[in-house]
Amino acid sequence: MGKKAFQDYYPDDFNHCYGCGQLNSQGLQIRSYWDGDESIAVFTPKPYHISIPGYVYGGLIGSLIDCHSIGTASAAAYRFAGRKMGSQPTLRFVTASLQVSFLKPVVLGEELEIRGQVQEIKERKIIVRTEVRVNGIVCAEGEVIAVKLPDSMTSEKK
């Protein structure tokens, strides 16, 4: 896909995250995009992302919800500020709280569709609700409270 994902705009220093860093060769490397007012990512779990036989590991689903929601928060912050994604200073968010409800077991081997919606947006705090669907059926839903990355945790040159 030629389109740039939210994660492609992360500065290299901040693109090593196990879940969504495009520079982490051992990570999940999820890629999130806008689809109107919603955000979307797709991911096909590997055979070793198993829980009980035939089903996907819940911790993976939680990780996908976490990273997709954080990417959505970053993209939404740029939209909210009327700024181009990736412009300086970087708007990056971290997870303060992650809640996941597992509604149906997810069969291993299927592609997961991960869809986020911004529920609340302020300069320093964004709430994103994210669903994980398989063949159109919602199997898990989550809520992430994202807070702006404190300056003390960035090494970005100003």
Next chain:
Amino acid sequence: MGKKAFQDYYPDDFNHCYGCGQLNSQGLQIRSYWDGDESIAVFTPKPYHISIPGYVYGGLIGSLIDCHSIGTASAAAYRFAGRKMGSQPTLRFVTASLQVSFLKPVVLGEELEIRGQVQEIKERKIIVRTEVRVNGIVCAEGEVIAVKLPDSMTSEKK
């Protein structure tokens, strides 16, 4: 360590979980034990379990809380029933809900101590609260609602 972990009692068929399956060579293979009324596990994240530079990936912390809590639920169910761990029929639980609050960033390279406490126990539903500590400081706390694995999801011979 010669002591048997909760996960060592899982039947082989149910010991492939990415987070806690002792037979998943690509997984986290966490091992949980009783420490009085609390349960404990330790885990040292790998360098690739990174989020932002120098810190541990939140999705990993969520996964550790999830699997340790589920292991605790299984062990607690055997205790509650007055049965020996591992005896038939197997008492296995799955995650209905996972909530994690990230209180402090976790520096990469340190050993994590994961401690669970059973908050509520019924035959089919167990609530476990689990903390992740680094050098004695609580960095994340989570709550898992564990429900008994439906018979339809097991292939165990009765």
